[in-house]
Amino acid sequence: MLKAKVLLVGPREHIKFLWVFFAPAFCQSGKSVLANFVSESIEGIGSYSPTQGVRILEYEKPNLNSNSKGAGCRFELWDCSGDQNYQSYHFPCTRFSRFEACWPALMKDSHGVIIIFNPELPSHLKEIEMWYSCFVQQQPLPDSQCLLVAHHKPGSAGDTENLSLAHPLNKLKLIHSNLEEDPEDVRMEFMKYFRSMITLINESREREEMSIIS
Numbered sequence: 001m002l003k004a005k006v007l008l009v010g011p012r013e014h015i016k017f018l019w020v021f022f023a024p025a026f027c028q029s030g031k032s033v034l035a036n037f038v039s040e041s042i043e044g045i046g047s048y049s050p051t052q053g054v055r056i057l058e059y060e061k062p063n064l065n066s067n068s069k070g071a072g073c074r075f076e077l078w079d080c081s082g083d084q085n086y087q088s089y090h091f092p093c094t095r096f097s098r099f100e101a102c103w104p105a106l107m108k109d110s111h112g113v114i115i116i117f118n119p120e121l122p123s124h125l126k127e128i129e130m131w132y133s134c135f136v137q138q139q140p141l142p143d144s145q146c147l148l149v150a151h152h153k154p155g156s157a158g159d160t161e162n163l164s165l166a167h168p169l170n171k172l173k174l175i176h177s178n179l180e181e182d183p184e185d186v187r188m189e190f191m192k193y194f195r196s197m198i199t200l201i202n203e204s205r206e207r208e209e210m211s212i213i214s
Helices: 031-039 102-107 122-137 183-213
Strands: 002-009 015-018 023-026 054-061 073-080 112-117 146-151 173-177
Touching: 002 031, 002 122, 002 183, 031 054, 031 073, 031 146, 031 183, 073 183, 102 122, 112 122, 112 183, 122 146, 173 183
Parallel strands: 002 073, 002 112, 112 146, 146 173
Antiparallel strands: 015 023, 054 073
């Protein structure tokens, strides 16, 4: 069975202060909720809560693509914190740092990157350029192995279906996720992405085998 490592990254939403308790509250963009949903690790949608560092979910699909050799695959979904405190100061694209060499360790041997953001926040449309630069361009990882997810949280409002993304983000595959209204459509889009991962991994293996033979 094949094994694929896929990173779920993206910005964390801005701090909202709860003045009653004099404490900050972080509204999340939905990486953990989507990771739980896709991996079927919990029933339903689950709650929005911040991820500390990274969370790894294993997700096995034995018959995801019956037309390819070695169709089954075990996916590792790396749910990465959106807190910039976990960035590495070795990256020129980052401005804040605390934990040395954290991001390079996360990216090692990854096959795909899913960038998740809140389309209702204009700041996210700018911040995802940084996430794309760090996690896709600097690896480097082909754009075909990157997926953009505009996640619509419960109660979201406004017309965000037609997003205006800057180059080169406008070349990437973009899907909209709304787990309240269209959960199966979201699952189907993720399955398409995972199938493409299997195809790319198989093609890479075949090229390696051919190079050894020749």
